[in-house]
Amino acid sequence: MxxxxxxxxxxxxxxxxxxxxxxxxxxxxxxxxxxxxxxxxxxxxxxxxxxxxxxxxxxxxxxxxxxxxxxxxxxxxxxxxxxxxxxxxxxxxxxxxxxxxxxxxxxxxxxxxxxxxxxxxxxxxxxxxxxxxxxxxxxxxxxxxxxxxxxxxxxxxxxxxxxxxxxxxxxxxxxxxYEPKPVSRDRDQVRAPLDCGDIPLAIHASNLRTIKRVDLLLEGFKRALNQCDARLLILAGADATRIEPEIQKRDLQDKVIIESGVYDVDEYYAAADFTLFSSEYESFCLGILEGMRHGKPSVSFEVGGIPEVVEANETGLLAPFGDVDALGKAIASLANDSELRKRMGKKAEQRAREQFxxxxxxxxxxxxxxxxxxxx
Structure with a gap:
């Protein structure tokens, strides 16, 4: 027509x-x-x-x-x-x-x-x-x-x-x-203000609603730190003050970075190493796809439509919902293995281009x- x-x-x-x-x-x-x-x-x-x-x-x-x-x-x-x-x-x-x-x-x-x-x-x-x-x-x-x-x-x-x-x-x-926009800052320029150096960086972007289960996100990340060194960047699309007690309760103040009101998300995805989500339900999870378009693998719970986006063990790692030990193990697996991240990230980007x-x-x-x- x-x-x-x-x-x-x-x-x-x-x-x-x-x-x-x-x-x-x-x-x-x-x-x-x-x-x-x-x-x-x-x-x-x-x-x-x-x-x-x-x-x-x-x-x-x-x-x-x-x-x-x-x-x-x-x-x-x-x-x-x-x-x-x-x-x-x-x-x-x-x-x-x-x-x-x-x-x-x-x-x-x-x-x-x-x-x-x-x-x-x-x-x-x-x-x-x-x-x-x-x-x-x-x-x-x-x-x-x-x-x-x-x-x-x-x-x-x-x-x-x-x-x-x-x-x-x-x-x-x-x-x-999702089609990424050109980035104006390179990896080092984005990471410098975050003070995370070359440490593996997981990224989580959401509106922080209850369904996102930030409590499980932080608990899984804390358990991963027993097996690896990593940082978690949260791009908060809502008031992040309400999750600060959850961060403090787990003594993660030096491991979790919060950025609020970010419009140009692409430069942060490009500078991160993998995405991390812990929702109780996602019909799709656009944040995972955003990361995939930047060649980033993902760690998430196997809920809702996420298995339609993520090819398990190929483009990302899936854990049973609520199993923070499994979530932490998956986080550590990616944080400790740059070659695994690179291999899965390449497949993730290819899948995003072909399917979405x-x-x-x-x-x-x-x-x-x-x-x-x-x-x-």
């Missing part, structure tokens, strides 16, 4: 896989000549709206004395409807069912017959946790069936979604992608857009 589309991307602004994927997708679509309207409460963490085809459309939550907390969803729905009318939106793409697909459904009711098709991409916790709550499940069931297409970022998430809901349509699996390229993933989404427009 030819022609350029007006696309509304609905996403969270915070650090997390859904916002990052939506933002990077928007960048790629803009480069292809499509007009992208990003609707969110504030500019997403990695959004570059300097491109002439990217337009940020702010949705402002409403505070009212009768509300215990600001109302996000209804103002968001109204904003979506305004954007669709004012910019002749061809397709709405919601990342996260709650609140974005729900808001898109309300917006379609406001617009009427002229409303554009809605594509919903599920990223994980909106389904795994909110979908398990009786307060949300009927609404999720309704808005997912009201979506013209539903996609998931992994087979595991698709299976979990189908186990929770009776959907009227087949779910498409489209994985995440921007070109393949963006084309898959465009195919769905055009299919839905043809049926509209």
């Amino acid at each position: 030819e022609g350029k589309l007006n696309i509304a991307l609905l996403c969270h602004p915070t650090v997390g896989g859904s916002g990052i994927l939506a933002t990077e997708l928007g960048h790629r679509l803009a480069e292809l000549g499509h007009s992208v309207y990003v609707v969110s409460e504030r500019p997403p963490f990695r959004l570059d709206d300097s491109h002439p085809n990217i337009h940020f459309c702010e949705s402002t939550p409403v505070e009212f004395p009768l509300f215990k907390s600001p109302d996000h969803t209804l103002p968001f729905a109204t904003r979506i409807a305004d954007v669709c009318r004012n910019h002749r939106i061809d397709i709405m793409h919601a990342h996260y069912a709650i609140p974005h697909t729900a808001a898109a459904w309300i917006a379609k009711e406001l617009i009427g017959e002229a409303s554009p098709p809605t594509v919903t991409t599920l990223h994980g916790t909106d389904i795994i946790y909110l979908g398990a709550k009786e307060e949300y499940r009927p609404l999720l069931q309704h808005v997912l069936n009201a979506s013209d297409r539903v996609t998931c970022v992994s087979k595991n998430l698709k299976e979990r979604t189908e186990a929770l809901f009776s959907l009227e349509q087949e779910i498409a699996v489209i994985p995440n992608f 390229s921007a070109e393949t993933v963006v084309d898959a989404y465009l195919d769905i857009y055009w299919q839905e427009l043809a049926r509209a």
Whole structure:
């Protein structure tokens, strides 16, 4: 199909896989000549709206004395409807069912017959946790069936979604992608302020939510230090003060480095030796893929969709969830063996390029857009 589309991307602004994927997708679509309207409460963490085809459309939550907390969803729905009318939106793409697909459904009711098709991409916790709550499940069931297409970022998430809901349509699996940006500082320049010299450096990047299980991350790392010398760099996408007691409790103040509010993550991945994750559940784990694109192997728990990203013992090491001894052993294995890191890192980068390229993933989404427009 030819022609350029007006696309509304609905996403969270915070650090997390859904916002990052939506933002990077928007960048790629803009480069292809499509007009992208990003609707969110504030500019997403990695959004570059300097491109002439990217337009940020702010949705402002409403505070009212009768509300215990600001109302996000209804103002968001109204904003979506305004954007669709004012910019002749061809397709709405919601990342996260709650609140974005729900808001898109309300917006379609406001617009009427002229409303554009809605594509919903599920990223994980909106389904795994909110979908398990009786307060949300009927609404999720309704808005997912009201979506013209539903996609998931992994087979595991698709299976979990189908186990929770009776959907009227087949779910498409489209994985995440990541394309690194050029780095302006070399390995030594990045490491110098971290004061870690040439010591093996593990990197963990996340929003530090409870599901990330930073307690297990630190415990596994502490046990690894009985077998190796290493440092752990945490790129914190949220307030890191709440994990400081966990660090102090394990006497890791000299072994763990925290950097907050980092936009240019690529130079840190390039300067690290391997990635480290300890989540209770990950539908995909974009952080692992980010490291893979920089030729870094990974250590993580074998949960959710991670085994679809990591080829066990080839591109990374997997441990049973909660087994901090096994996690520590895997960390030490990579920290103590530079040749192993190099060999696994090379395979990791190759797998990332072959299986999770921007070109393949963006084309898959465009195919769905055009299919839905043809049926509209």
